[in-house]
Amino acid sequence: MPELRKDPIIDRWVIIATERSKRPFDLGIHKSLIRSGGFCPLCPGNEDKTPHEVFAFREPTTPPDGPGWRLRVVPNKFPALISTGELRRISEGIYERMNGLGVHEIIIETADHHADALSLSAADYRDIIIAYRQRIRALKQDSRMHYVSVFKNYGERAGSTLEHPHSQLIALPVVPKRALEELDGAQTYFHQKGRCVFCDIVTQEQADGRRIADENEHFLAFAPYASRFPFETCIIPKQHAASFEDADERMVEAFAAIMNTTMKKIAVALGNPPYNYMLHSSPFSRDVSPFYHWHIEIIPRLVRVAGFEWGTGFYMNPTPPEQAAEHLREVADADIHGG
Amino acid sequence: MPELRKDPIIDRWVIIATERSKRPFDLGIHKSLIRSGGFCPLCPGNEDKTPHEVFAFREPTTPPDGPGWRLRVVPNKFPALISTGELRRISEGIYERMNGLGVHEIIIETADHHADALSLSAADYRDIIIAYRQRIRALKQDSRMHYVSVFKNYGERAGSTLEHPHSQLIALPVVPKRALEELDGAQTYFHQKGRCVFCDIVTQEQADGRRIADENEHFLAFAPYASRFPFETCIIPKQHAASFEDADERMVEAFAAIMNTTMKKIAVALGNPPYNYMLHSSPFSRDVSPFYHWHIEIIPRLVRVAGFEWGTGFYMNPTPPEQAAEHLREVADADIHGG
Numbered sequence: 001m002p003e004l005r006k007d008p009i010i011d012r013w014v015i016i017a018t019e020r021s022k023r024p025f026d027l028g029i030h031k032s033l034i035r036s037g038g039f040c041p042l043c044p045g046n047e048d049k050t051p052h053e054v055f056a057f058r059e060p061t062t063p064p065d066g067p068g069w070r071l072r073v074v075p076n077k078f079p080a081l082i083s084t085g086e087l088r089r090i091s092e093g094i095y096e097r098m099n100g101l102g103v104h105e106i107i108i109e110t111a112d113h114h115a116d117a118l119s120l121s122a123a124d125y126r127d128i129i130i131a132y133r134q135r136i137r138a139l140k141q142d143s144r145m146h147y148v149s150v151f152k153n154y155g156e157r158a159g160s161t162l163e164h165p166h167s168q169l170i171a172l173p174v175v176p177k178r179a180l181e182e183l184d185g186a187q188t189y190f191h192q193k194g195r196c197v198f199c200d201i202v203t204q205e206q207a208d209g210r211r212i213a214d215e216n217e218h219f220l221a222f223a224p225y226a227s228r229f230p231f232e233t234c235i236i237p238k239q240h241a242a243s244f245e246d247a248d249e250r251m252v253e254a255f256a257a258i259m260n261t262t263m264k265k266i267a268v269a270l271g272n273p274p275y276n277y278m279l280h281s282s283p284f285s286r287d288v289s290p291f292y293h294w295h296i297e298i299i300p301r302l303v304r305v306a307g308f309e310w311g312t313g314f315y316m317n318p319t320p321p322e323q324a325a326e327h328l329r330e331v332a333d334a335d336i337h338g339g
Numbered sequence: 340m341p342e343l344r345k346d347p348i349i350d351r352w353v354i355i356a357t358e359r360s361k362r363p364f365d366l367g368i369h370k371s372l373i374r375s376g377g378f379c380p381l382c383p384g385n386e387d388k389t390p391h392e393v394f395a396f397r398e399p400t401t402p403p404d405g406p407g408w409r410l411r412v413v414p415n416k417f418p419a420l421i422s423t424g425e426l427r428r429i430s431e432g433i434y435e436r437m438n439g440l441g442v443h444e445i446i447i448e449t450a451d452h453h454a455d456a457l458s459l460s461a462a463d464y465r466d467i468i469i470a471y472r473q474r475i476r477a478l479k480q481d482s483r484m485h486y487v488s489v490f491k492n493y494g495e496r497a498g499s500t501l502e503h504p505h506s507q508l509i510a511l512p513v514v515p516k517r518a519l520e521e522l523d524g525a526q527t528y529f530h531q532k533g534r535c536v537f538c539d540i541v542t543q544e545q546a547d548g549r550r551i552a553d554e555n556e557h558f559l560a561f562a563p564y565a566s567r568f569p570f571e572t573c574i575i576p577k578q579h580a581a582s583f584e585d586a587d588e589r590m591v592e593a594f595a596a597i598m599n600t601t602m603k604k605i606a607v608a609l610g611n612p613p614y615n616y617m618l619h620s621s622p623f624s625r626d627v628s629p630f631y632h633w634h635i636e637i638i639p640r641l642v643r644v645a646g647f648e649w650g651t652g653f654y655m656n657p658t659p660p661e662q663a664a665e666h667l668r669e670v671a672d673a674d675i676h677g678g
Contacts (some may be wrong), residue, residue: 005564005565006565007563007565008524008528008536008564009520009524009528009536009537010520010523010524011524012565012652012653012654013565013653013654014566014567014653014654014656015653015654015655015656016566016656016659016660017655017656018659080655092564093543093547094536094540095564095565147651149647149653150650151645151646151647152646153645157643158645158646159643159645159646160645168647170651172651172653177653178649178651178652178653179651179652181349182348182349184349185347185348185350189347189348197347197348197433198348200433201347201433204432204433208432224346225344225431226344226345226346226351226352226353226434227355228351228353276646276649276650277646278646278647278649278650278651279650280650297649297650299649304496304497304498305498305644306490306492306497306498306499306615307491307492307497307498307507307615307616307617308488308490308507308617310490310517310615310617310636310638311488311489311490311517311615311617311618311619311636312488312509312511312515312518312617313351313515313516313518313520314351314352314353314354314488314511314516314517315351315353315354316353316354317353317354317355317356318356320355321355
């Protein structure tokens with residue numbers, strides 16, 4: 001059974017993923033991507049190779065777990081966490097652990113094994129965003145879960161081990177450290193100034209303009225002022241909104257549109273790089289609506305994180321965000337909307 | 340000029356390293372390691388390719404910046420930070436930045452270009468540790484500096500761009516986030532229990548034994564209870580000591596001995612993997628001696644950090660630390676002491 005272990009000094013949890021246990025020799029070399037030509041468990045026709053789907057967009061009358069879908073959500077066959085039972089906290093001397101309770105799902109984004117940021121459409125992103133929203137809404141009903149992390153790893157250097165376009169979702173029984181840090185920072189700002197710090201960021205970025213990569217009526221895509229990585233990009237609703245899963249159809253459309261253009265701009269500017277994106281939204285167990293504001297972080301994986309970053313939590317970024325945003329703005333519409 | 344920019348929400352600083360500025364096309368592919376056969380600016384005979392040395396172990400009567408050394412410390416030719424001037428804090432609306440003040444040095448660990456964890460000796464580690472100690476003591480005299488990060492990146496996957504054995508040192512005008520988190524956690528524990536949390540960890544690990552990888556009279560090498568990574572290893576003095584740079588000759592000898600055996604055990608068990616190590620010691624500007632306890636973190640780079648870790652600060656580790664420590668204990672003395 002997997003375990004959740006807490007660092008005894010800082011408020012950081014680790015999943016000891018025993019279901020994925022590796023002997024030293026398995027660890028010596030990074031697993032290679034399942035390449036085109038190899039067998040793909042996420043492709044149409046191989047639905048029996050995944051656990052039963054929990055959500056899908058499919059042609060009318062096609063039954064679950066068969067072909068006819070354009071998006072499927074399935075439990076991870078090798079989950080990092082297990083969804084059965086109640087949460088139990090266990091002390092071991094000065095240490096603390098919990099049983100590895102949680103939910104781990106795969107969002108199979110399209111039936112097309114070879115789709116990437118250049119070929120996915122705004123309609124595809126709409127499907128993907130609605131799937132995220134539906135799964136978060138469903139998992140929010142489970143009182144054992146306090147937070148859902150939605151993320152995508154694209155490319156081997158970004159940690160992906162499957163080539164077929166997919167993202168992942170992990171529901172957690174605790175609010176993770178990174179979310180707590182953002183919540184605490186935003187709450188402190190709100191107490192001091194009476195305003196949402198993210199709303200103030202949107203206002204300042206719009207007035208300044210140098211770090212804006214893209215925008216539409218409802219969303220802003222910008223390079224954060226203190227970007228840790230070259231071409232790090234944040235997409236955020238212009239109007240205050242704490243929880244992603246509360247987005248209505250109009251917001252889903254606008255979010256899909258800017259995800260599509262921003263991911264294409266990054267792909268064109270940087271040659272379809274490996275990337276991670278991570279949704280940051282409210283925890284379930286705490287009302288943070290006055291001061292928190294959901295957003296998505298996109299990180300092209302161009303530079304390696306090394307000892308300095310691990311040792312200090314300081315980052316070193318060779319590309320000023322103003323320069324990165326300028327490059328993204330300069331990607332011509334023709335390049336991203338053409339065939 | 341480089342800049343230090345502060346994240347407006349969480350207490351995290353980023354160096355915008357303009358001296359190392361990269362255009363998109365330079366970022367597209369990870370820089371390759373300078374391989375044997377290529378020109379090495381750190382090798383004996385090429386001393387004029389580095390800035391003037393600030394410390395060295397050399398044969399008697401050999402002048403600085405020429406051959407005859409077994410270890411050299413030089414300023415980084417492409418520093419992330421600049422050591423001249425005073426610290427200036429500048430507001431930009433809701434954002435905050437500082438000029439990029441700091442010191443960035445390279446510790447060239449040996450004249451042997453091909454040395455690695457298997458060939459470095461306890462005597463080599465003694466030189467390296469004394470060099471770290473001497474440079475930290477010197478930089479501590481500079482009242483503009485508040486913290487020194489000492490770290491090593493070994494291997495391309497661990498972020499190294501030079502093959503010649505070297506570690507690095509960055510002196511910072513602020514205490515970085517990761518250090519603050521540890522200090523705050525340790526201080527809270529001290530206030531609650533009246534004891535150093537690291538001393539309690541040493542006591543519990545010695546009583547338990549399952550996570551111990553190696554030990555000697557003065558130091559313990561163990562796999563942390565909540566290890567984020569497979570074969571993550573912490574080396575810590577058994578007796579309370581807040582600041583690494585206060586270590587006396589006896590402690591330096593014992594630290595060199597356990598660095599040598601632990602790094603060799605990791606190299607034998609995992610096939611000379613890429614790794615990072617990071618020294619964690621006290622900041623200069625605050626008395627933390629009752630509750631802080633220096634140590635070194637060693638992370639073999641076997642698995643990739645991906646969207647889940649970036650998004651949540653949660654980690655997923657497929658190797659229980661008890662299993663990792665057992666593998667390291669089983670590496671026979673003959674394997675690590677033999678020629």
